[in-house]
Amino acid sequence: LAKTTQPISMDSYEGQEVNITCSHNNIATNDYITWYQQFPSQGPRFIIQGYKTKVTNEVASLFIPADRKSSTLSLPRVSLSDTAVYYCLVGDITGRRALTFGSGTRLQVQP
């Protein structure tokens, strides 16, 4: 399984852009990169997934360099409600490998 490394915590203020980087040096050719968000007392929620370059949706953007050994989740103009734990996962989507949630990054957004 590809191991991921993320910062344990980050602080930001409302209205700022937040970038959370995840390292996955031993990512495999078939692996995709997926980010989840978890609020207290709730299950994780899928945010975004990508394989290479850049992916954008209504919630976030995901930047993946050519070597795919890292990825950056970008949250534009965060609000207090973005305070959560963010998990980076790297895995094979074909159904043959289990998924591993690491420790995640605890983002605290302040007014």
Add this chain to the structure above:
Amino acid sequence: DAGVIQSPRHEVTEMGQEVTLRCKPISGHDYLFWYRQTMMRGLELLIYFNNNVPIDDSGMPEDRFSAKMPNASFSTLKIQPSEPRDSAVYFCASSSWDRGLDTQYFGPGTRLTVL
């Protein structure tokens, strides 16, 4: 769609008792996952099913834990006998093949306390 449904939301039991957690996945999803989350160990995958068949149960801690999926709309996770160290939040999640197993939809979880 109502999303993934789990019951009960909270369970308090005494050591040695049998505990059964229930999950109803999103209709049409063919993957179902059981996770356990604690402060110490984070979110751990226990077992997952594909088309009601267990695919990987390597995360099941020991023989006291068992999971079944008798049909596409129902799964159970059973702990017998329960121990205090089993206290955790247990999440069920589901996904569909066409979106990939790692695009999962999680339920609200069951908070289990074993006294």
